[in-house]
Amino acid sequence: MSDSPFWNEDWMKTQQKYWENWTDMSRKAMGMEQPAKSPLESAMDHWWQGISPSTTDFNQDFMGKMMDQSKSFFRLAESYYQNAGQSKNWLDAANSTIADLQQMFSGGMDNVFNGAETAGDDAMHKMMAFWEMPMDNWQRMVSSLSLMPGDALRNMPHTDGLDRFLSAPGLGYMREEEGQYKRLMQRMAEYQRALGEYSRFFSNLGLLSANRLRDKVQGLVEEGKQIDSARGLYDLWVSSSEEVYGEQVMTPEYAKIHGKMVNSLMAVKQKLSHMVDESLGSLNMPTRRELRTLQDRLQESRREYKALRSEVELLKEQVMDLRKPSPASAEPAAKQAAPVKKAAAKKKVSKKKAAVKK
Amino acid sequence: MQPFNIRPDQMAEEMLDYSRKLGKGVQNLLNAEKIDTGVTPKVEVYHEDKLSLYRYEAPGDVVQSSVPTLIVYALVNRPYMTDLQENRSTIRNLLAAGQDVYLVDWGYPDEADRSLTMDDYINGYLDRCVDVIRKRHKLDKINLLGICQGGAFSLCYASMHPDKVKNLITMVTPVDFKTPDNMLSAWVQDIDVDTMIDTLGNVPGELLNWTFLSLKPFSLTGQKYLSMVDVLEDENKLKNFLRMEKWIFDSPDQAGETFRQFIKDFYQKNGFLSGGVKIGERVVDLKNVTCPLLNIYAEQDHLVPPDASRALRGITGSKDYTELSFPGGHIGIYVSGKAQKEVPPAIGNWLDERSK
Numbered sequence: 001m002s003d004s005p006f007w008n009e010d011w012m013k014t015q016q017k018y019w020e021n022w023t024d025m026s027r028k029a030m031g032m033e034q035p036a037k038s039p040l041e042s043a044m045d046h047w048w049q050g051i052s053p054s055t056t057d058f059n060q061d062f063m064g065k066m067m068d069q070s071k072s073f074f075r076l077a078e079s080y081y082q083n084a085g086q087s088k089n090w091l092d093a094a095n096s097t098i099a100d101l102q103q104m105f106s107g108g109m110d111n112v113f114n115g116a117e118t119a120g121d122d123a124m125h126k127m128m129a130f131w132e133m134p135m136d137n138w139q140r141m142v143s144s145l146s147l148m149p150g151d152a153l154r155n156m157p158h159t160d161g162l163d164r165f166l167s168a169p170g171l172g173y174m175r176e177e178e179g180q181y182k183r184l185m186q187r188m189a190e191y192q193r194a195l196g197e198y199s200r201f202f203s204n205l206g207l208l209s210a211n212r213l214r215d216k217v218q219g220l221v222e223e224g225k226q227i228d229s230a231r232g233l234y235d236l237w238v239s240s241s242e243e244v245y246g247e248q249v250m251t252p253e254y255a256k257i258h259g260k261m262v263n264s265l266m267a268v269k270q271k272l273s274h275m276v277d278e279s280l281g282s283l284n285m286p287t288r289r290e291l292r293t294l295q296d297r298l299q300e301s302r303r304e305y306k307a308l309r310s311e312v313e314l315l316k317e318q319v320m321d322l323r324k325p326s327p328a329s330a331e332p333a334a335k336q337a338a339p340v341k342k343a344a345a346k347k348k349v350s351k352k353k354a355a356v357k358k
Numbered sequence: 359m360q361p362f363n364i365r366p367d368q369m370a371e372e373m374l375d376y377s378r379k380l381g382k383g384v385q386n387l388l389n390a391e392k393i394d395t396g397v398t399p400k401v402e403v404y405h406e407d408k409l410s411l412y413r414y415e416a417p418g419d420v421v422q423s424s425v426p427t428l429i430v431y432a433l434v435n436r437p438y439m440t441d442l443q444e445n446r447s448t449i450r451n452l453l454a455a456g457q458d459v460y461l462v463d464w465g466y467p468d469e470a471d472r473s474l475t476m477d478d479y480i481n482g483y484l485d486r487c488v489d490v491i492r493k494r495h496k497l498d499k500i501n502l503l504g505i506c507q508g509g510a511f512s513l514c515y516a517s518m519h520p521d522k523v524k525n526l527i528t529m530v531t532p533v534d535f536k537t538p539d540n541m542l543s544a545w546v547q548d549i550d551v552d553t554m555i556d557t558l559g560n561v562p563g564e565l566l567n568w569t570f571l572s573l574k575p576f577s578l579t580g581q582k583y584l585s586m587v588d589v590l591e592d593e594n595k596l597k598n599f600l601r602m603e604k605w606i607f608d609s610p611d612q613a614g615e616t617f618r619q620f621i622k623d624f625y626q627k628n629g630f631l632s633g634g635v636k637i638g639e640r641v642v643d644l645k646n647v648t649c650p651l652l653n654i655y656a657e658q659d660h661l662v663p664p665d666a667s668r669a670l671r672g673i674t675g676s677k678d679y680t681e682l683s684f685p686g687g688h689i690g691i692y693v694s695g696k697a698q699k700e701v702p703p704a705i706g707n708w709l710d711e712r713s714k
Contacts, residue, residue, distance in 0.1 A: 070376070077369055080369075081369060217361045220361040225361070226362065226363045227361060227364065228364060229364060229368070229369075229372055230369050232364075233362070233364070235581070238576045238581045242576045242577055245575065246541075246574075250538075254544075255545060255547055255548050259550075266550070266558070270557040292559070299474065303477075303478060
C-alpha cells in the first residue's frame with residue numbers, strides 16, 4: 001500500500017466519481033449523449049469534426065496531426081488511470097501500465113501488419129498506433145508516389161503457392177504479356193515481404209521500448225525523482241521509444257531492411273512504368289522513356305549553348321578591352337608596337353569566332 | 359519513494375487544462391491564415407531557368423563590406439530558413455554586421471529538370487551567379503557561405519574555381535559522410551540509387567520528408583504537436599511554430615541526376631575523403647581550396663553530426679582554417695535566439711578581418 005495520505009478507498013471512490021463526472025460533463029458539453037468507451041477521445045473527435053470544415057487545408061492538416069497526438073497522450077493517461085483504479089498503489093499502476101505495453105508489443109504489431117487487429121476502443125490497444133508512426137509515415141510517402149491512396153500493396157498475400165505460380169513459364173500467344181504481369185506480381189510480392197520485415201523490426205522495438213521505460217522508471221526511483229503528470233509519463237515514453245529506435249536503426253541489420261524495402265518498392269514502380277510505357281507505345285502515344293531521352297538531349301544542348309554563350313561573352317569583353325586606348329599608346333615609343341598587338345589579338349578572336357560557328 | 363505521483367484529480371485537471379488550451383488555441387489557428395517567410399527586403403539581380411539570385415538590402419546606417427558574400431543554400435528545403443522572421447534572420451544579422459549579402463534560390467525543379475547534374479548546378483548555375491556578382495562589384499574574388507549540402511557544393515566550387523573565392527564559410531556542412539553517428543549515411547548504404555533515379559526521375563520532396571522525419575519519428579511526428587498545445591494561446595508563438603512547420607514540409611523535389619551523383623559519390627563513396635570525385639570535366643580536390651576557411655558546426659546536429667563537419671580540418675590546402683562550434687541543432691543554428699546573437703556577428707568579424 002502506498003504511503004501517500006491520499007491513497008485510501010474513500011478517496012479513490014471520490015476521485016473515480018470526479019473523473020466520471022468530468023468526462024460525462026465533457027461529453028455533454030461537446031453535444032454527445034451516447035456514452036462512449038473512450039469518452040475523452042470521442043468528445044475530441046466530435047468537437048474536431050465540428051470545427052475542421054472551417055479551417056484551411058494547411059491548418060486542417062496541422063490540427064489533424066495535433067489531434068492524433070493528443071489522442072495518444074489521452075490514451076496513455078486513460079490506460080494509466082484504469083490501472084490505478086485496479087491497483088493497490090501507484091507503483092502497481094505504473095508496473096501494470098508498462099506490463100500492458102510489453103504484452104501489447106510481444107505480438108501486436110504482427111496483427112497490425114497482417115490486418116488481423118480487432119477494432120476495439122481499448123486505450124492500450126490504440127496506443128499501438130504510436131509505434132505505427134514510422135510505418136504510418138512510410139504509408140503516407142508511398143501514397144504520395146502512387147495513384148492509389150495508402151499503400152495498396154501492404155496486405156497483398158505472398159504465400160509460397162503464389163511464388164510457385166508466378167515462377168511457372170507462360171504458354172501460347174500471350175506468353176510475353178503473361179510473363180510481364182507475372183514479373184510485376186513477383187516484384188509486388190517481394191515488396192510485401194520487405195515491408196513485412198520492416199514492420200516486424202518495429203514490433204520488436206516496441207517491446208524494447210517498454211523495457212527501457214521500466215528501466216527509466218527504476219532510474220527515477222534511484223534518483224529520488226517523481227513523475228507527477230500524465231504529460232511527464234508521455235514524455236518518458238517518447239524518450240524511451242526514441243532512444244531504442246535511435247540505437248536499433250543504426251545497425252547494419254536495419255540498413256539492409258530499410259534498403260530492401262525502398263529498393264523493392266522502386267522495382268515495382270519501375271516495372272509498372274515499363275508496362276505503362278508499352279501500353280502508351282502501342283497506342284502510338286509518347287512514352288516516359290522517350291520523354292526522358294528528349295530531356296537528356298535537350299539538357300545536353302542547353303549545357304553546350306550556355307557554355308558557348310559564356311565564351312562569347314568573355315570574348316566580347318576581351319575585344320572591348322582591346323579596343324580601349326591603352327595608356328601606353330600615348331607614349332611615342334609604344335606607338336609602333338600597339339598595332340601589332342591589336343592585329344594579333346584580332347586574329348586570335350577571329351579564329352575563336354570561327355570555332356564558335358562550328 | 360514512489361516514481362509516480364499522479365493523482366486522479368490532478369490527471370483530470372491536467373486533461374481539462376489541455377482541452378481548454380486546445381479549444382481556445384484553435385481560434386488563433388483559424389485566424390492565422392497567411393504565414394509570411396523571407397522578411398528582409400531583397401532585389402532579384404539575376405535569373406536563369408528556375409534559379410534566382412537575390413541581393414539583400416542593407417540598413418542605411420551600416421557601412422557595408424567591399425567584398426560581397428554569396429549564400430549557397432542546399433537543394434533540400436527552401437533558403438528562407440536563413441530569413442524566417444524579423445527576430446530570427448541570419449541574413450538580417452549578417453547585414454547588420456556590415457556584410458553585403460547575396461543568396462542563390464534554386465527554385466523548385468520539375469520533371470524537365472531531371473537531367474540537371476552537379477556539374478550544371480556547380481560549374482553552371484553557381485559559377486554564373488559568382489560571375490554576375492564579381493562583375494557587379496568589379497572584383498576577381500567574392501566570399502562564399504555554404505549551408506549544409508550547399509556547403510558541400512561550395513567546397514567543390516572552391517576547389518574547382520579557387521581564383522574566384524576570397525573566403526569560404528561552411529555551415530553545418532558534411533565532409534566525412536561516414537562517421538559512425540551519421541544516421542542518414544547508414545540508411546543510404548544499401549539503397550540502389552540507380553534504380554531509384556531511373557524509376558522516379560526526380561526524387562520527390564515527400565521521400566525526403568519521410569527520411570528526415572524518420573530520424574526522430576516520435577519527437578518529430580508526435581511529441582512536437584502535443585507541445586504545440588502549450589503555445590496555441592500565444593498568437594506570436596503560434597505563428598513562429600507555423601512558419602517552421604511550413605518550412606519543414608516545403609520540400610522541393612531533387613533533380614534526379616544531381617541526387618544520383620551526390621548520394622553515390624559522397625554518401626556512399628565518401629568522396630571528399632577518398633577522392634576521385636569528378637564534376638563535369640573537373641576533379642574535386644580539396645587541396646586546391648587555399649582561401650581562408652571558417653567551418654561552423656552545431657554540437658547537437660542530428661543531420662550532420664559534428665564529426666562529419668570537423669573532418670574538414672587539415673584536408674584542404676588552406677593555411678587559415680578556423681572552427682566555430684555552436685551549442686545547438688541543425689536548424690537552431692539559424693533560428694535560435696542565442697544563434698542570432700552569436701553566429702552572424704562572428705561570421706562578420708571573421709570576414710572583416712580577411713576582406714580588407
